[in-house]
Amino acid sequence: MPNEYATLPTPGALFFLLLCTCGPALLFGQVSDGFVLQSTDDGVSVSVREESNGDMSVRVSTEARAQVQGVGAVLDHAKGYSEWVHRCDGAYIVAGGQPDDYVFVSGIDMPFPFQDKEIVARVTQVVDSSGVLTRTITGSPHAIPATKGRDRPTVYNGEWIVRPLPDGRVHLQVTVRTDAGAGLPNWLRKEIMTGGPVKTVLNLRHRLEAA
Template sequence: MIKSCPLFLFFALSLVQSVLVGQGEWELEHAGNGVKVFVRAEANDDMSVRVETTAAVSAESVLAVLDDAPSYPAWVHRCEAAYRIPGGTDNNYLYYSHIDLPFPFQDKEVVARIDQSWSDGTLTRTILAEPDALPPNKGKDRLTTYEAEWKITPQPDGRVFITCTCRTEAGAGLPNWVRKEILTGGPAKTMENLVERLEGVARK
């Protein structure tokens, strides 16, 4: 039924250096429908994922969709629910997302801080897990490692280049087929859904 919250989510302050400096080289795992997905193994059984695409919209339009957490289930793969936690500012706030996993695996949840800024027309949006900011929910596995960075960069042809780099423990301990679906198929579907949502809105 459902789809996963910013794993692409996605799904604060500055991106923790471990996202940018990995244990190995990026490997192209998927290319299709205008989306590329790269993966990289990290320490502690974590994985980093980088997703790239373009869209015929403005950076401001992308920000509006990314800031609309309650809409995540409509386009973020495996996202059961998401919401902004009261408090903070428009550019620095906490959010919650519930990641639905297939039975018999335990669902995941993320509590993280979003911090975003503009420079020369480029939007940078960083996300860092704050697992203790909310009490955990019974029956869900609260992720303690979730670090991500979105960059939305205007292009000369009027499009924007969208990249999302994420490091997560979400696949740790899961069978390879579930791990691959979460860390490769999910991000690809999420980005495809995002572009469709953005360009569909732009055409209205």
């Protein structure tokens, strides 16, 4: 994969990657905004919602010992995605953006014989007066020329919300809607669509807390 665009002024921000305050834990299987809770394990909650045309939305949330600014710095460091984003085999920021408005590219390593994938999406982000970071991710598959040998999903939209908590922790929530699982066998679709986001958020939490 190409190197991250080095001349962007201190990029602060995925994939995505997504956070808002949740109330008391949902009972397993309870529906909220159309999302059905699938699991709560190791402090990570996962909910899914089937969409039209075979798309799926996944929502993952957890808490971590970190500051909002530190979370934003990790999310903005695209070159480091391969170290914590599940199946990422390289990522970079496309030239010409701004710290809070840019396009990123992230590769997804797929098992043989399936074709590797590539996410191209625009990130816009803002921190409000209460210190909440909101990152909006909009799929932009035509922002750069196609990469030979890579399948580029046409749907990839999401939101990260990082909310500071009073005890020096943050609440993280990521919601992603994508068609990346279309056409895959059920076992691989589940691994990509739900297992992957869980591993990614766990890896992010461990990375933040080890800093």
